[in-house]
Amino acid sequence: MNREYDRRLIKFEKVDKMRFIGHLDLLRIFQGAIRRANLPIAYSSGFNPHQKMAFALPLPLGMQSTCEYLELFFEKNIPFNLFDLNDFLPSGLRILECYEISQKTPNPSGAVKAAEYNVIFDGMQNSAPYLQEILDSSQIIVLKKTKKSTKETDIRPDIFMLKYIETSLYMRISAGSSRNLNPMILANYILAKMGLTIFEHEISITRGNLFTTATTSEYSVDNSLLLWQIKDF
Amino acid sequence: MISESKLLQISKPGRYIGNEINIVQKNPSTVDIRFAYCFPDVYEIGMSNLGLQIMYFLLNQREDTFCERVFMPWTDMLEIMEDTPLWALETGDSIRNFSFLGFTLQHELSFTNVLAMLNLAGLPLYSKQRTEDMPIVCAGGPCACNPEPMADFIDFFYIGDGEATINIILDIYRENKANSGSKLEFLEKIANVKGVYVPIFYEPNYHSDGTISQFVQTNPVAPKTVQRALVKSLDDTFFPTKMLVPLIDTAHNRVSLELFRGCKRGCKFCQAGCIQRPIRNRKPETLLSQAKALLESTGHEEISLVSLSTSDYPYFVPFLDELLKITTERKVNISLPSLRLDAVSIDALRKTQEIRRSSLTFAPEAGTQRLRDVVNKDITTADISEGCRAAFAAGYDRIKLYFMSGLPTETDEDLLGIATLSQEICDEYYLLPREQRKRPLALNVSCSCFVPKPFTPFQWESQDTAETFLQKQRLVKSNIKNKRISYRYHDAYTAVVEGVLSRGDRRVSAAIEAAYKKGAMFDSWTELFRYDLWEQAFAETGVSPDFYAHRKRNADEILPWHFIKVGAYNE
Numbered sequence: 029m030n031r032e033y034d035r036r037l038i039k040f041e042k043v044d045k046m047r048f049i050g051h052l053d054l055l056r057i058f059q060g061a062i063r064r065a066n067l068p069i070a071y072s073s074g075f076n077p078h079q080k081m082a083f084a085l086p087l088p089l090g091m092q093s094t095c096e097y098l099e100l101f102f103e104k105n106i107p108f109n110l111f112d113l114n115d116f117l118p119s120g121l122r123i124l125e126c127y128e129i130s131q132k133t134p135n136p137s138g139a140v141k142a143a144e145y146n147v148i149f150d151g152m153q154n155s156a157p158y159l160q161e162i163l164d165s166s167q168i169i170v171l172k173k174t175k176k177s178t179k180e181t182d183i184r185p186d187i188f189m190l191k192y193i194e195t196s197l198y199m200r201i202s203a204g205s206s207r208n209l210n211p212m213i214l215a216n217y218i219l220a221k222m223g224l225t226i227f228e229h230e231i232s233i234t235r236g237n238l239f240t241t242a243t244t245s246e247y248s249v250d251n252s253l254l255l256w257q258i259k260d261f
Numbered sequence: 262m263i264s265e266s267k268l269l270q271i272s273k274p275g276r277y278i279g280n281e282i283n284i285v286q287k288n289p290s291t292v293d294i295r296f297a298y299c300f301p302d303v304y305e306i307g308m309s310n311l312g313l314q315i316m317y318f319l320l321n322q323r324e325d326t327f328c329e330r331v332f333m334p335w336t337d338m339l340e341i342m343e344d345t346p347l348w349a350l351e352t353g354d355s356i357r358n359f360s361f362l363g364f365t366l367q368h369e370l371s372f373t374n375v376l377a378m379l380n381l382a383g384l385p386l387y388s389k390q391r392t393e394d395m396p397i398v399c400a401g402g403p404c405a406c407n408p409e410p411m412a413d414f415i416d417f418f419y420i421g422d423g424e425a426t427i428n429i430i431l432d433i434y435r436e437n438k439a440n441s442g443s444k445l446e447f448l449e450k451i452a453n454v455k456g457v458y459v460p461i462f463y464e465p466n467y468h469s470d471g472t473i474s475q476f477v478q479t480n481p482v483a484p485k486t487v488q489r490a491l492v493k494s495l496d497d498t499f500f501p502t503k504m505l506v507p508l509i510d511t512a513h514n515r516v517s518l519e520l521f522r523g524c525k526r527g528c529k530f531c532q533a534g535c536i537q538r539p540i541r542n543r544k545p546e547t548l549l550s551q552a553k554a555l556l557e558s559t560g561h562e563e564i565s566l567v568s569l570s571t572s573d574y575p576y577f578v579p580f581l582d583e584l585l586k587i588t589t590e591r592k593v594n595i596s597l598p599s600l601r602l603d604a605v606s607i608d609a610l611r612k613t614q615e616i617r618r619s620s621l622t623f624a625p626e627a628g629t630q631r632l633r634d635v636v637n638k639d640i641t642t643a644d645i646s647e648g649c650r651a652a653f654a655a656g657y658d659r660i661k662l663y664f665m666s667g668l669p670t671e672t673d674e675d676l677l678g679i680a681t682l683s684q685e686i687c688d689e690y691y692l693l694p695r696e697q698r699k700r701p702l703a704l705n706v707s708c709s710c711f712v713p714k715p716f717t718p719f720q721w722e723s724q725d726t727a728e729t730f731l732q733k734q735r736l737v738k739s740n741i742k743n744k745r746i747s748y749r750y751h752d753a754y755t756a757v758v759e760g761v762l763s764r765g766d767r768r769v770s771a772a773i774e775a776a777y778k779k780g781a782m783f784d785s786w787t788e789l790f791r792y793d794l795w796e797q798a799f800a801e802t803g804v805s806p807d808f809y810a811h812r813k814r815n816a817d818e819i820l821p822w823h824f825i826k827v828g829a830y831n832e
Binding site: 045046048049050052053056057059060061062063064071077089090116118119120227228229230232 | 265266267268269270274275277278279280281282506508509510514557558559560561562591592
């Protein structure tokens, strides 16, 4: 039952035109590239075998990212070079780093607690006082739409860092399976506070690092997902 | 192209970005010919078309040519495009200044989309209004075999197998361009190339009853008849070793392997079977090497065997066994559309393990043996029950049956036969021992409206009116009482438009233009089809469905496509 695999974690970027490709299509694109590159990927058993892989955190359509993680399971003891995959990926997808991870390492998707985003929109240079106001509040109530209804939610606990850094508005917020805040919701809240009317398609969002703790420290790589994953468990 | 931020306002931006696997990129300034391959339907439909994949790589194999793709933008894109001219996916350049726009006419209901794309490109609809600096607009595909309804909009048609003479045409274009020849000179030079039809070199005259009296050549170079271009051997003709792999999911995201062209069956309603003669088989060796190359270059997990009747392939059984060796090793599924319901097919389905994945589709076409004999559908009621029995025994419990209503000589008895046959098949399933029936049977009965097509033995027949179709559909529906059988039928009014366009003459162009100007587009999409617009267009332009669709022609009438010879080629 418990087969052993050659586990790898790749960090890749999804930029430019690839931001128009949704998560399920991205999965198919990686599957196709792995098949074309003829890498010894492991397949699940059963009637419809599929390649064993898992993304750390889906990226909403429209956003770019410089720091996406994908965990891949390969058959053991077959030599290959994961960077070869770059020759088979469409432009806008590129593997930046590859790591071997041990059998005992938990799945990355369960480990993600926070993500950082760089948000760009016209007028962001005036945002600093409004960001401070948000950070000083004990509660931030927004309307969250679900498929069935809209309900009021307090997103203040999901905001760990928020600042304007000349080239963009930086936010570090909840991400992952337990708590997740869509950066667009926060961006819209900020815009409303600033009295700006900007369409969502005029807001550019790029995701950066993923974190395993909801840290509020100035900058910490100690808890970045990647470092956590390659630690020897 | 459109700004990237605008792409975020629409539902499937992946349709408009290009960037696919195996995309061809060239420096446009280094080629003589910029060719826009225009598919008049959405991206997902066009990218699933084998003809597009073949022509894209065939044209791009030429060093002097850069072929790019253009699809019809979906309605949400049309709303935000404003003045952005239609662009090609590879470079994002406006196609207004390309050398060629080449449309593929897969079905008549895409004609308004062709006009829409010309308009979006910033070009006048009518050939005679387009000037020397504008692209040459050509069209091919199955509907080019009756080009007349689109004749006023298209500079030249290409009739027949795309691979056959396209290179000759492009060579002539390049030479003509190098000699600063005009568009007219180019059209004169290609007028005698096999498969080429230049509408401005011909003029129809009409009798007072509206039928054609004469079809005259108005240019001395124009040949009296146009012979369809034909590839004699599929083994020696170009076939790509790559296919474009879309980044978004499409209708058929898989490798297509074309076993043969043509069909040995002589179903009298089937235009494809009539215009693709003779049968040309690919050798199994050719197919196996194509399969390997394509699976390698695409990474696809499915391979589909394409033809008009797959189990008629003479090497079917040994070929399938060899193919299975390749696909099993690579964990690739084989998909087998267009199967007849015979023992060979059921066995093939069992081998490819298609059974657990899908439903089985087959086409009795008519409800009674008498009518099947009339239309020459070479399958008996006994074949059907036997085939179903074999399919049920092999584990199928999802069956789709295709019928047509409105076939020549049809009576109520034939229509009731659809209900009876469906019920018999249902009963057949429940004869299986109970433990073999895992689920209740789901029998999907689908009934389309028969539209007589050019070059078929039924080309002179009258087509039922929408009212008659509706009445017939009600009759069948009221006789299907079993809740395991779900009955669906095609839209009767769509069939009227299809009927007018498929057997129309040059005067129908005006109705297509009028319908388009009123807003008709995506006519094959049920939710977007607007019969009211077509009705107005027909009335305003004097194009009468009674004349074009519902009228029975005399055997001696000059049909609008009479000058085209599609028959098997003698040399």
